[in-house]
Amino acid sequence: MKKRHGRADFRRRRGIAAVVSLVLAVLGLSLVTVGVIAWSSPRQDPALLSREVWVPVRPTPWFDPGTTIFAVTRPTAMPTAEQLNCSLRTPDGVVTPLARLADADRLGSRVKSGVSLSPVLDVGRTGAGTELACAGLALDDGEVWLLPTLPFMSTTPLSVVIAGVGCFGLALLINPRARGQHRA
Structure with missing residues (x-):
């Protein structure tokens, strides 16, 4: 052995x-x-959108779903993507129209400046140097805000x-x- x-x-x-x-x-x-x-990493600061004014969008931090466009909650109907007519512009000049609707049931409403806001368009994740502008007539009817998708910091x-x-x-x-x- x-x-x-x-x-x-x-x-x-x-x-x-x-x-x-x-x-x-x-x-x-x-x-x-x-x-x-x-x-x-800093998140998107709330930004009140005006017609045809390009607003800088911060790069999305890791593990964050990005930003969403919120509009004043209306009892009749929320503005559509066509009524807002929003576009993203990348640093190299490529302009992309936004058409992806935000999931209002999942995101819920927000209150900004004493006004109730509902999610309308999902901007999503963005890179450095991206800008957003809306040219639709719906911006004349009430406030439209660019806010982080989540109201809190992700725990991931x-x-x-x-x-x-x-x-x-x-x-x-x-x-x-x-x-x-x-x-x-």
């Missing part, structure tokens, strides 16, 4: 644990960095930071040196 070399197995397990610990530590650092960047970046801290903790638990196992 052949005797197993316990010391060689111990060294192999310790080496594997050190590599796994290093991978978890790098993953944790990456997750914390991504979460902090996403959490600290915070979850990513917590996952990164968890990876750091797991890396410490697995690391042989943290457990007091030094080279023999």
